[in-house]
Amino acid sequence: MQRGAVIDSLPMDRNSSLYESVRDHYLFAGLDEDHFDRLAVEMKVKSLEQGNILFHRGDRADSFYYVDGGLIELSLISATGDKKTLEVVHPGRTFGEAVTFMQEARYPVNAEALQPSQLCEIPNRVYLDLLKTNRDACMRLIADLSRHLHARVREIENLSIQNARYRLASYIMDHIVERRGGDQATASLELPRHVIASRLSIKPETLSRLLRSLVDEGIVSIEDRVVFIHSLDRLRLYD
Amino acid sequence: MQRGAVIDSLPMDRNSSLYESVRDHYLFAGLDEDHFDRLAVEMKVKSLEQGNILFHRGDRADSFYYVDGGLIELSLISATGDKKTLEVVHPGRTFGEAVTFMQEARYPVNAEALQPSQLCEIPNRVYLDLLKTNRDACMRLIADLSRHLHARVREIENLSIQNARYRLASYIMDHIVERRGGDQATASLELPRHVIASRLSIKPETLSRLLRSLVDEGIVSIEDRVVFIHSLDRLRLYD
DNA sequence: GTTACGCCTTGATCCAGATCAAGGACACCC
DNA sequence: GGGTGTCCTTGATCTGGATCAAGGCGTAAC
Numbered sequence: 161m162q163r164g165a166v167i168d169s170l171p172m173d174r175n176s177s178l179y180e181s182v183r184d185h186y187l188f189a190g191l192d193e194d195h196f197d198r199l200a201v202e203m204k205v206k207s208l209e210q211g212n213i214l215f216h217r218g219d220r221a222d223s224f225y226y227v228d229g230g231l232i233e234l235s236l237i238s239a240t241g242d243k244k245t246l247e248v249v250h251p252g253r254t255f256g257e258a259v260t261f262m263q264e265a266r267y268p269v270n271a272e273a274l275q276p277s278q279l280c281e282i283p284n285r286v287y288l289d290l291l292k293t294n295r296d297a298c299m300r301l302i303a304d305l306s307r308h309l310h311a312r313v314r315e316i317e318n319l320s321i322q323n324a325r326y327r328l329a330s331y332i333m334d335h336i337v338e339r340r341g342g343d344q345a346t347a348s349l350e351l352p353r354h355v356i357a358s359r360l361s362i363k364p365e366t367l368s369r370l371l372r373s374l375v376d377e378g379i380v381s382i383e384d385r386v387v388f389i390h391s392l393d394r395l396r397l398y399d
Numbered sequence: 400m401q402r403g404a405v406i407d408s409l410p411m412d413r414n415s416s417l418y419e420s421v422r423d424h425y426l427f428a429g430l431d432e433d434h435f436d437r438l439a440v441e442m443k444v445k446s447l448e449q450g451n452i453l454f455h456r457g458d459r460a461d462s463f464y465y466v467d468g469g470l471i472e473l474s475l476i477s478a479t480g481d482k483k484t485l486e487v488v489h490p491g492r493t494f495g496e497a498v499t500f501m502q503e504a505r506y507p508v509n510a511e512a513l514q515p516s517q518l519c520e521i522p523n524r525v526y527l528d529l530l531k532t533n534r535d536a537c538m539r540l541i542a543d544l545s546r547h548l549h550a551r552v553r554e555i556e557n558l559s560i561q562n563a564r565y566r567l568a569s570y571i572m573d574h575i576v577e578r579r580g581g582d583q584a585t586a587s588l589e590l591p592r593h594v595i596a597s598r599l600s601i602k603p604e605t606l607s608r609l610l611r612s613l614v615d616e617g618i619v620s621i622e623d624r625v626v627f628i629h630s631l632d633r634l635r636l637y638d
Numbered sequence: 639g640t641t642a643c644g645c646c647t648t649g650a651t652c653c654a655g656a657t658c659a660a661g662g663a664c665a666c667c668c
Numbered sequence: 669g670g671g672t673g674t675c676c677t678t679g680a681t682c683t684g685g686a687t688c689a690a691g692g693c694g695t696a697a698c
Binding site: 352353354364365367368369371372 | 675676677678
């Protein structure tokens with residue numbers, strides 16, 4: 161897997177689809193075109209190859225990012241080298257904005273491309289300027305931070321008072337792509353097993369065994385990355 | 400232990416020390432007296448006895464709180480009744496403000512008085528009004544939320560990639576009240592053991608055993624709630 | 639005094655998930 | 669075809685922390 165620095169960083173093209181996408185993101189909602197344009201000239205486009213590391217934990221946080229394509233993994237690494245995936249950021253979402261607004265801000269996580277990815281880099285100072293003049297933007301950021309915080313509390317809950325089986329069942333149910341009838345559904349596990357395992361704070365071996373036991377108990381069947389859920393009720397109670 | 404509703408809720412006296420304390424809190428910093436007064440008339444004073452529950456997870460979050468005296472435990476409870484203490488809020492600090500600013504806000508945690516406690520209840524709508532007219536207040540809240548988020552990320556890190564020994568060592572070092580010489584210190588564990596255990600996501604029995612092993616290895620000695628650290632270096636590496 | 643209750647410790651045992659080790663099953667390359 | 673690399677699974681074993689059970693100790697009530 162290729163590691164190392166970002167391979168590419170360019171000004172953002174005013175006529176690109178990326179430009180449109182960022183403008184439509186809720187953090188920039190309600191800006192007139194001129195205003196957004198003034199911000200947009202400061203933004204940069206970055207392309208990452210799979211395995212590229214965008215930033216490490218502890219790096220100065222001067223920018224946050226909008227994901228236009230690909231997947232970005234936010235992770236923690238222990239002294240012994242174990243990795244915990246906190247979150248995998250999908251296209252259409254931002255990351256790093258939460259940490260932006262502290263003095264001496266440093267990223268609390270590592271960010272790595274799980275796939276070839278296209279990002280828009282938004283310097284903190286640009287968004288700070290927006291916040292100074294735009295009360296709605298402030299309120300949207302505050303709501304955004306509240307949501308993030310809530311998600312982290314749920315993660316702590318999962319880790320401290322739920323077991324691995326429950327976390328896996330939740331993960332599968334969070335990735336349902338199609339419901340069929342009252343009690344059946346299809347879920348899609350698009351990520352490599354080791355990433356899912358890290359996201360669930362278990363080892364790949366354990367994930368494999370838990371999936372197998374779900375199959376053995378007839379609760380789901382699995383074909384590669386697709387999970388056919390035969391009983392949502394039983395999956396919900398799997399514990 | 401006494402459970403149940405709050406016993407007391409009164410208007411806030413303009414001449415009380417509580418009034419002064421809230422006005423000095425950073426979330427209200429920089430307000431002129433008139434402005435703060437207009438907010439303050441909406442605030443209420445609450446007194447809780449030990450064991451009183453201020454709110455449950457899932458309750459509508461209409462207010463947040465400033466702790467003037469006592470200790471408030473924020474916790475999660477699993478389906479099987481296990482409790483996880485997320486945080487113990489000390490005097491001079493607020494809690495619940497993070498969740499306030501979402502539509503349909505509900506508390507993500509339970510709040511219970513660990514000791515007889517005095518609180519100031521601040522209706523969300525009051526602070527929202529302040530945010531609308533005061534850009535500095537917005538920025539302070541944003542910084543506040545960022546800090547909370549950062550703390551939660553650290554908690555997730557502790558839970559997922561650190562073991563109980565490490566968490567205990569960190570906890571002790573976070574409660575140092577006096578350093579003596581380069582490598583020695585005194586820490587004070589003011590909370591009951593079962594609360595500390597829950598904070599560390601372990602059982603009281605395990606906490607007891609871990610403390611004992613710290614003593615047996617000569618790293619600390621313990622007298623009731625005071626821990627004498629004989630070697631900070633060894634405590635840091637205890638793992 | 640003694641009874642009782644909360645809070646903590648200690649010991650014995652158990653178990654979820656980690657670790658160590660060994661294969662598959664593919665894809666890609668020569 | 670035969671290597672060789674990556675990803676995943678399976679089996680055997682280990683272990684950190686939980687659970688179950690039994691005191692110990694302080695203190696409040698009578």
